[in-house]
Amino acid sequence: MRNIFTICGKELKSYFSSPVAYLLMALFGLIFGFFFYSATAYFVMAGMRAQMGGQEQPMSVNEFVIGPLLGNASVVGLFLMPLISMRLFAEEKRSGTIELLMTSPISDWEIILGKWLGAMSMYLCIIAVSAINVGLLFIWGHPDPRPILTGYLGLILQGGTILALGTFISTTTKNQIIAGAATFSVCLLLWVLSWVSSYNEAPWAQAIAYCSILTHFEPFSRGIIDSKDVIFYLSAIFFGLFLTSRSLDTLRWRA
Amino acid sequence: MIKVEGLTKRYARHVAVKNISFEVGKGEIVGFLGKNGAGKTTTMRVLTCFLPPTEGKASVAGFDVIEQSLEVKKRIGYLPETPPLYPEMDVTTYLTFVARLKGIPSAEIPKRVDEVCGRCAIASVKDTIIGKLSKGYRQRVGLAQAIIHNPPVLILDEPTSGLDPEQQREARQLIASLSGDHTIILSTHILSEVEHSCSKVIIINNGEIIASDSVANLHSRRGTAETMRLGVTGGNPQEIRKRIEQVAGVASVISLDGMAAREGLASFEVHGLADREVGPDLARAVVTAGWNLHELRIVGESLEEIFIELTKSERVQTGTAGTEIAAASEDKPEEVKE
Numbered sequence: 001m002r003n004i005f006t007i008c009g010k011e012l013k014s015y016f017s018s019p020v021a022y023l024l025m026a027l028f029g030l031i032f033g034f035f036f037y038s039a040t041a042y043f044v045m046a047g048m049r050a051q052m053g054g055q056e057q058p059m060s061v062n063e064f065v066i067g068p069l070l071g072n073a074s075v076v077g078l079f080l081m082p083l084i085s086m087r088l089f090a091e092e093k094r095s096g097t098i099e100l101l102m103t104s105p106i107s108d109w110e111i112i113l114g115k116w117l118g119a120m121s122m123y124l125c126i127i128a129v130s131a132i133n134v135g136l137l138f139i140w141g142h143p144d145p146r147p148i149l150t151g152y153l154g155l156i157l158q159g160g161t162i163l164a165l166g167t168f169i170s171t172t173t174k175n176q177i178i179a180g181a182a183t184f185s186v187c188l189l190l191w192v193l194s195w196v197s198s199y200n201e202a203p204w205a206q207a208i209a210y211c212s213i214l215t216h217f218e219p220f221s222r223g224i225i226d227s228k229d230v231i232f233y234l235s236a237i238f239f240g241l242f243l244t245s246r247s248l249d250t251l252r253w254r255a
Numbered sequence: 256m257i258k259v260e261g262l263t264k265r266y267a268r269h270v271a272v273k274n275i276s277f278e279v280g281k282g283e284i285v286g287f288l289g290k291n292g293a294g295k296t297t298t299m300r301v302l303t304c305f306l307p308p309t310e311g312k313a314s315v316a317g318f319d320v321i322e323q324s325l326e327v328k329k330r331i332g333y334l335p336e337t338p339p340l341y342p343e344m345d346v347t348t349y350l351t352f353v354a355r356l357k358g359i360p361s362a363e364i365p366k367r368v369d370e371v372c373g374r375c376a377i378a379s380v381k382d383t384i385i386g387k388l389s390k391g392y393r394q395r396v397g398l399a400q401a402i403i404h405n406p407p408v409l410i411l412d413e414p415t416s417g418l419d420p421e422q423q424r425e426a427r428q429l430i431a432s433l434s435g436d437h438t439i440i441l442s443t444h445i446l447s448e449v450e451h452s453c454s455k456v457i458i459i460n461n462g463e464i465i466a467s468d469s470v471a472n473l474h475s476r477r478g479t480a481e482t483m484r485l486g487v488t489g490g491n492p493q494e495i496r497k498r499i500e501q502v503a504g505v506a507s508v509i510s511l512d513g514m515a516a517r518e519g520l521a522s523f524e525v526h527g528l529a530d531r532e533v534g535p536d537l538a539r540a541v542v543t544a545g546w547n548l549h550e551l552r553i554v555g556e557s558l559e560e561i562f563i564e565l566t567k568s569e570r571v572q573t574g575t576a577g578t579e580i581a582a583a584s585e586d587k588p589e590e591v592k593e
Contacts (some may be wrong), residue, residue: 006355010341017343100339100400103303104356105328252307 003110004117007101011088011118020087021122024080029129035072036133039065061143062223066134070151070221073130074158074214077123078187081159084122085166086180088115089248093174102252112244116160116167123159127152147223154220157233158213162187164240171247187213256281256408256438257302261311264297264462271297273462274311279455281407284434286449287442289459295442296336298459299410302440303333315408329358332406332437336413338397342386346377346396349385350403357404367403375399375429391422398426402433409433411441415448427452483525483534486550487541492521495546499523502540504531520549 015021043064050059092098101111137143166183173179190213197209209215213236216229257279264272272294279285287295300306301313304324312319318326341349347368354364372378375395380388385396394417401409414430415423423445431452433439443449449456450470458466466473487495492510500508504527511522527533534551541548 003356006352010352013348014341014343095339095342096335096337097339097341099300099303099305099333099335100353101356103305103328103331103333104353105325105358106356107325252305 003106004114007106007111007114008117008121011115012121015084015118015122020083021125024083024122025126025129028076028080028126029132031076032069032073032130033133035069035076036065036130036136039069040137061137061141062147065137066143066148066151067221069130069133070148070155071218073127074155074217074221075191077127077155077159078162078191078213079184080126081123081162082166082180082183082187084119084126085163085170085183086176087170088119088167089170089244090173090176090179093171093251094176098251102248108245108248112167112241112248116164116241116244119163119167120156120160123163124156127155127159144223147221150223150225151221153225154217154229157220157230157237158217161213161233161236161240162190164237164244166240168240168243168247171244171251190214256283257313257315257440259298259302259311259313262298262301262308262313263310264294264301264306265309271462272301275459275462275464276311277457277464277467279438279440281438282435283455284430284439284441284453285455285457286453287440287457287459288444288446288449289442290444293459294462295459296412297462299333299412299440299442303331303410304328305333329404330406331408331410332401332404334397334401334409334411334414336416338393339400340385340393340396343384345382345384346372346388347381349396350399353400354403359404367405371399371403374402374432376425390417391419394418394422394426395429398429402437405436407436407438409437409439409441411439413443414441415443415445423448482553483527483537484550484552485523485525485537485541486548487521487523488519488547488549490521490544490546495521495541495544496523498540498544499525499537502533502536504528504533504536522550 043059043061046064047059089098092101102108134148138145162183165186166179169183169186170176170179173182190211192212194209194212194215196205210232216232219226219229257277259278260276262272262275263270275294275298287298289295297306301308301320302315304320304327307321314320315327316330318330320327341352344352350368350371351364354367355361359367369378372381375398377392377395377399380392385393388396394414398411398414401411411430415426418426427448430439430441434452441448441453453470455469456466456473457464485499496508496510499505506526506528508526509524511524525533525537534553538548538551
C-alpha cells in the first residue's frame, strides 16, 4: 500500500512540476467555462421566453444546464486524458528509470496501480476546476445536488476507464507522441461506437454500441446510477490495468 | 553471494549471453570486462531481476532471481548504464523517493539520505534539480541511489563512464570504500579501472566468459612468454632483423614498418621463448653491433593487452588461455597497439 502511494505521489508531483498540469487545468477551465456560459445563456433566454409565453412550470437547471454540461465535460475529457496517460510508462522507458522501478522490491501491480492512481488524481484536479462554474449555479439557483454528484461519479468512472487503457498503451512504446495518439484514437473510436446502433438494430450492432464509453455515461448525467454501467466501467478499468500488467511482464521478456 | 549457472539469454534475433557460469563470494569486487555488446549489461539485468534468463539459473544471496525476485531486489543496489534519474526532481526528493521504494522506514529516510549524500559527495547539490546537474554529479546521484538501502550486493554498470579522469578517480575511491561490507560487481571497458579496484576479473566476449581469474593470475599467465617492443636507429632494418633473430631465446621477430615514428627507426616485435628473459641479450646485441638502442620494452604487461588478445581470439578456454594468447598475438601484431 505504501509503495502504491509512493508511486502515485511521485506521478502527481511530476505533473505539477512541469507545465502539463497547469496547462491541462487551464484548457479544461476555458472550454468548460465556454460550455457553461453557452448553457446558462441559453437557459436564461429560454426561461425568459417561457415566462413571456405564460408558461407557469419552472424550468429545471439540472435538466437544461448541468446534464448537458457534464455530458460535454465527458467529451472534453476524452481529448485531455491521452495527454495525461501518455507519459506514464513511455517516459520511464525512454529515460531508463523503468529499470529503477522494476529492480526495486515492489510488485508490478503496485507500480501499475500507483501510476494509474497518480493519473486519476491529476484527472480529478482537472475536473475539479469545473466546480467553480457549478458552484455559481448553487449561489444563484437551487439545483438538485444529487444528479450533479452522480454526474461527477460518472466522469470519474469514465476517466478511470480511459486512463487504464491509456496506461496500457503507454507501456507499449517509448514514444510519448505515439502513446498519446494511439490512446486518442482509441478514445475517439470508443466514443463513436455508439453511432452504430442508430442505423442498425441487429444484435451485433447493439453489442458494439454497448462498448461505447459515452453511452454508459449518459444515465449518470441524468442522476441515475445503474449497476450495469458501474460494472461496465469497473470491468473496463480492470481490463485495462490487467493488460498493463501483461504488457509490463512481456517487457521483461522482450526488453 | 552471487551464483550463476549455465545462464543463457536469448533475444528475438540473437543470443546475448551463452551458457555462462560464475560465482562471486561475499565481499569480493568483481570486474566485468568486455567490449560494448559483449553481454555485460544483459548479465547484470538478469542478476537484478530486470530480465528473466532464457535458460539457466542465477541466485543472489541464496535467492533465485525468478522464484524469489522480491527477496533478491531487497538485497541489491543497482546502477544501470544510464543513471535512472528523474530530471524534474531535486536530489533530496529523488533520494527520498528511492528510499521509500526500497522499503526504508519513513523515520529513517532523512538520516539515510544525509548519509549517502555525504558519502557520494553530493551534499552541496542536495537542493538542485537533477536536470541541471553535470554528468559527474548525476553519476554520483545514481550511485547514491544504489547504496541508499545499504544492500549487501551492489551491481554497477559502467559506474565511471562519461566522467572526467578526476571524477573517475573519485568514483573508484568511493567504490573501493564500499568494499568489505558489500559484494560488488562492476562492469567496464576501462581496464585500468579493473586493475585498480577489483579483486577478480571476468572477461566476457560475444556472450561467453573467456577468462575468469584474479588480476594477479591474469598477469602471471601472460608473463610466461615475453613479447618485447624493440626500436633501433642507425642501421639497415634487414641487417638488424637478421642479427636479433640470432639472439638466444628469441622465438620470432616481426618488423613493424608501419609503426616507425621517425626516419631511420626500425621497429620490431620480438617474441621470446617461454620462461626466457631476452631483454638484456637483445640490448647487448644491438649495442655491440654499433646501432643505437632507441626503445626496448615489454609489451603485453597491462591488462589491456591481455584483454585485447583474449577477445580477439575466437574462443579461448579458461584453463588453456596462456598458450592460446601467444598464438593469438602472432597473427596480427599491428592491431595490438590499437
